[in-house]
Amino acid sequence: xxxxxxxxxxxxxDPAEAEALSHKLMLRAGLVRQLAAGIYAxxxxxxxxxxxxxxxxxxxxxxxxxxxxxxxxLHPAEIWQKSGRWDGIPEMFKLKDRKGAxxxxxxxxxxxxxxxxxxxxxxxxxxxxxxxxIQTKERDEARPRSGVLRTREFLMKDSYTLDPDLxxxxxxxxxxxxxxxxxxxxxxxxxxxxQSDTGMMGGLGSHEFMAPSAAGEDEIALCGGCxxxxxxxxxxxxxxxxxxPGWTREEVATPNARTAAxxxxxxxxxxxxxxxxxxxxxxxxxxxxxxxxxxxxxHERKLARALGEEFRPAHPDEVRTLxxxxxxxxxxxDVRMPVLADEALKTGTYVVGANREGVHIRGxxxxxxxxxxxVDLHTVAAGEACPxxxxxxxxxxxxxxxxxxxxxxxxxxxxxAAYLDEQGRQQPIVMGSYGIxxxxxxAAAIEQLADADGIIWPPSIAPxxxxxxxxxxxxxxxxxxxxxxxxxxxxxEIEALLDDRDERPGVKFKDADLLGMPLRVTVGNAFVKDGIxxxxxxxxxxxxxxxxxxxxxxxxxxxxxxxxx
RNA sequence: CGGGGUGUGGCGCAGCCUGGUAGCGCACCUGCUUUGGGAGCAGGGGGUCGGAGGUUCAAAUCCUCUCACCCCGACCA
Numbered sequence: 001x002x003x004x005x006x007x008x009x010x011x012x013x014d015p016a017e018a019e020a021l022s023h024k025l026m027l028r029a030g031l032v033r034q035l036a037a038g039i040y041a042x043x044x045x046x047x048x049x050x051x052x053x054x055x056x057x058x059x060x061x062x063x064x065x066x067x068x069x070x071x072x073x074l075h076p077a078e079i080w081q082k083s084g085r086w087d088g089i090p091e092m093f094k095l096k097d098r099k100g101a102x103x104x105x106x107x108x109x110x111x112x113x114x115x116x117x118x119x120x121x122x123x124x125x126x127x128x129x130x131x132x133x134i135q136t137k138e139r140d141e142a143r144p145r146s147g148v149l150r151t152r153e154f155l156m157k158d159s160y161t162l163d164p165d166l167x168x169x170x171x172x173x174x175x176x177x178x179x180x181x182x183x184x185x186x187x188x189x190x191x192x193x194x195q196s197d198t199g200m201m202g203g204l205g206s207h208e209f210m211a212p213s214a215a216g217e218d219e220i221a222l223c224g225g226c227x228x229x230x231x232x233x234x235x236x237x238x239x240x241x242x243x244x245p246g247w248t249r250e251e252v253a254t255p256n257a258r259t260a261a262x263x264x265x266x267x268x269x270x271x272x273x274x275x276x277x278x279x280x281x282x283x284x285x286x287x288x289x290x291x292x293x294x295x296x297x298x299h300e301r302k303l304a305r306a307l308g309e310e311f312r313p314a315h316p317d318e319v320r321t322l323x324x325x326x327x328x329x330x331x332x333x334d335v336r337m338p339v340l341a342d343e344a345l346k347t348g349t350y351v352v353g354a355n356r357e358g359v360h361i362r363g364x365x366x367x368x369x370x371x372x373x374x375v376d377l378h379t380v381a382a383g384e385a386c387p388x389x390x391x392x393x394x395x396x397x398x399x400x401x402x403x404x405x406x407x408x409x410x411x412x413x414x415x416x417a418a419y420l421d422e423q424g425r426q427q428p429i430v431m432g433s434y435g436i437x438x439x440x441x442x443a444a445a446i447e448q449l450a451d452a453d454g455i456i457w458p459p460s461i462a463p464x465x466x467x468x469x470x471x472x473x474x475x476x477x478x479x480x481x482x483x484x485x486x487x488x489x490x491x492x493e494i495e496a497l498l499d500d501r502d503e504r505p506g507v508k509f510k511d512a513d514l515l516g517m518p519l520r521v522t523v524g525n526a527f528v529k530d531g532i533x534x535x536x537x538x539x540x541x542x543x544x545x546x547x548x549x550x551x552x553x554x555x556x557x558x559x560x561x562x563x564x565x
Numbered sequence: 566c567g568g569g570g571u572g573u574g575g576c577g578c579a580g581c582c583u584g585g586u587a588g589c590g591c592a593c594c595u596g597c598u599u600u601g602g603g604a605g606c607a608g609g610g611g612g613u614c615g616g617a618g619g620u621u622c623a624a625a626u627c628c629u630c631u632c633a634c635c636c637c638g639a640c641c642a
Contacts, residue, residue, distance in 0.1 A: 012591065012603065013577050017635050037634065142566075145636085259641065278642055297640045319642085327642045353642090379640075472600055506602040513602090524601055 001464065003499045003511075007044050009033075010511050020215040022443040023147025025455050029514050031442075038144025038152035045515065046442075048463035050155065053187060053438045054134050056460065057157045060183045064175040066130040066159055071112045073136055077102035079111040082414050091139040105138035110407065110433055113160040114415035117429055124164050124421050127429070128172055132159030134438070146215050148439040149399060155439060161432040162412075164419065166204070169406055169430045173205075176404050176434045180209055184401065187441050188458025188563060190448055191401060194220045195230040197301055204406035209436075210398035211444035218398050221380045225391030233301040236376050237384030237393050239293070242272035244348045249363035251354060258328035260294035263360065267351065271295045275341075275350045275366070277330045279314035279322065282307050287314060287322050289332050291341040291366065293350075296378035298342075306340055306375040329353040331361065332370045339372040346374055399444045400437075407431040449539075455516030456539050459561045464497040466555055467517035471505045471524030482523040485533070485551055492552060513538070518560040521551060 009030040017034075018024040026032050031046030042050060058068065077094075080086040086104075093105040106112070113131060121127065134157045141152050148154070161172035177193070184191050189211050196208040208231060210220050221235035222228070230236075257263040264271040274294030281287050285307055292298045304310055316327060322337070323330045331352035332339045351362040366372050382395040409428040412418065417429045442461065449456040459465060466489055470482035482498060489496035497517060499508050505524070512520050518538055526532040526545065533551050536543040537560040546554050555561070 009575090011576065016571080016577070019636070034634090142639090143636095261641080276640090276642055278640075292640085292642095294641095298642090300640070303640095313640090313642085330642080469601095474600080504600060504602090504604060506600095506604080509602045511603085522601080526601085 001497050004501045010514055020146040021450060022215060022446040025446050025450055026147055029455055038141055040148055045463045049442050049461055050438050052461045053441050056186050057183055057436060060179045061132050064179045066132045069131050070133050070135060071109050073106050075104050075106050079115050083111050083411050091141060093138050093140050107137055107139045109158055110411040114411040114417045117162055117417035118415050121419050124419055127162055127164045128168055129162040130159060148443050157436040159434045163430045165430055169432055173404060173406055173432055180402050184209060186460050188460055189444055192220060192229050195234055197233045204408050206405040208400050209402035211401050212396050213399045213444055213447035214397055215447050216397045216399040218400055219395055220398050221393045221395050223386035223391055223393055225386060226389035228386050228388045232380055233299060235380045236387040237380035238387060239344050239384045241348060242270045247363045252360050252362055254360045255358045273350055275352045277332055277353055279319050280311040281314050282309050282311035284309050287337045289337060289339045290377060291332060291345060292378045293344050298377050299379040302377050323355045325355045325357050329357050329359060330355055341366045341372040341374050342377040343374050344378060399440055401440045401444055402436040404434045407433055454514035457516045459518045460563050462517055464495045464517050465561055466494055466496040466519045466521055467512045468496055468498045468521045469508045469512055470500055473500055473502050477528050478523050481527055481548055485521060488552055494555060519555060519558055
């Protein structure tokens with residue numbers, strides 16, 4: 001590709017709308033342009049990166065027996081109504097066709113897979129199957145953000161396994177985990193595999209592949225001792241207990257103390273000696289109290305799992321009606337609703353609200369002084385002890401680049417995907433689903449590897465391996481030599497980008513750094529004077545000066561084009 | 566959904582408070598010079614100031630409504 005003719009609109013300055021590093025660099029390097037919130041066009045360089053990532057994904061999916069298919073983006077409502085997901089997903093784009101029939105845009109494809117399996121799979125002899133596609137998904141995200149990291153339209157590799165039983169599902173799941181590790185290794189990413197929430201879907205288990213990055217939306221807890229790793233929506237940590245004073249149960253006046261921090265200040269005590277009482281309203285359960293320690297944050301996913309249903313925070317007037325006090329003075333004593341307490345509150349005595357404005361009670365012990373169910377509710381914080389081995393946990397911000405999910409029969413049963421087993425009995429097909437976001441891989445690679453001058457692509461997913469700079473194209477000797485090297489790369493199947501623009505050297509070098517190809521080949525004055533061409537590694541900035549005849553050999557032997565490991 | 570912010574030429578911004586001929590840098594076009602880390606000089610083209618309505622002799626500027634985009638939140642009781 002010749003830069004003089006290519007659509008590679010690099011930007012000198014950071015675009016005003018970009019915050020995340022990968023977002024700024026993808027715009028500045030001319031990889032993508034935004035059409036609307038969370039909707040992007042991929043320009044030639046961005047497209048090449050996605051193509052290279054997809055090629056790696058295809059190789060590894062095919063290697064575990066995956067068969068590539070393409071399923072529709074436009075779906076009839078019927079299959080979603082059958083699976084029970086037509087209502088209640090606010091992210092779903094819905095529309096009607098000209099006859100008025102309900103349709104939607106696919107945000108995932110379990111329903112279509114189950115539909116296809118229902119028609120085409122009949123016997124245990126037809127199983128197992130692995131079907132995958134690399135297809136556009138449409139989700140009306142509440143808040144698109146961080147460039148291509150969370151968008152309303154995005155490419156996803158989604159695969160689906162069909163198995164006769166749970167043991168077979170375990171094998172398919174393990175095969176996917178191995179394939180995913182190879183994919184992310186080959187893409188040059190640092191990542192963790194963590195336990196994740198199966199959601200309210202009743203799934204049988206799931207893991208996420210998480211690439212550490214400040215731009216990430218998720219947090220994970222990691223144990224350096226035993227390898228325990230989990231999304232914070234699931235991760236359990238054992239917090240250090242406070243020193244409990246030998247106080248007796250008594251009322252204390254706490255005027256104007258609304259938050260745990262204010263209460264701790266008024267009473268001059270450790271915030272860990274306070275119980276925060278939170279009021280939620282669930283559809284089936286009704287009002288409930290959730291208790292966490294004063295220094296802890298409640299994780300709503302954990303509460304939802306404990307309740308077995310979704311819920312909402314109580315309105316301030318509801319709190320007053322239910323408990324007779326404003327939110328700052330409420331507590332779990334003598335209440336008529338279910339009380340869930342975080343496990344950290346199993347021991348010790350605490351300060352709780354008295355359900356009278358401006359009054360708290362200290363010396364209260366959960367379980368002894370009021371009935372409650374102990375469950376894990378608090379969000380794990382760095383430094384808490386690992387639930388497996390007791391060593392301190394670290395908490396890291398991450399980008400979710402892939403997930404694997406044991407579905408079971410949630411979709412196969414309602415859509416009638418069944419087979420006949422060896423005894424001739426009809427059985428539901430056991431499914432798994434597995435996703436990878438190619439654009440997130442690209443963004444994560446930028447986040448993890450870029451330096452102050454721009455992108456540094458892993459060679460496996462770089463749009464080009466070699467960036468040839470003809471320093472001054474008006475110098476016939478330089479231009480001709482650069483052309484020859486470019487042509488020679490083509491003959492040796494080395495993908496090269498030739499900067500043949502009539503630009504000043506500084507512009508070309510800055511762009512080469514920004515675009516981030518692993519190797520830069522510079523043909524300039526040194527060539528005119530001494531026949532020397534420079535081959536420079538983008539990542540290490542190491543440069544070798546070689547005769548033009550040796551350039552190809554130097555490129556081929558360069559460590560910059562080999563993936564580590 | 567809640568809160569905050571921003572919309573002025575392709576990009577980045579000033580001007581708005583205090584109404585009076587729409588500006589700056591980069592980019593673009595022409596010429597000359599320059600050519601190893603985002604060149605210099607000279608000349609030039611390009612803007613319904615997000616949109617609609619209103620106030621006024623006069624609106625980028627004030628008022629109302631609206632659209633779009635960005636950030637934070639959607640635990641902090």
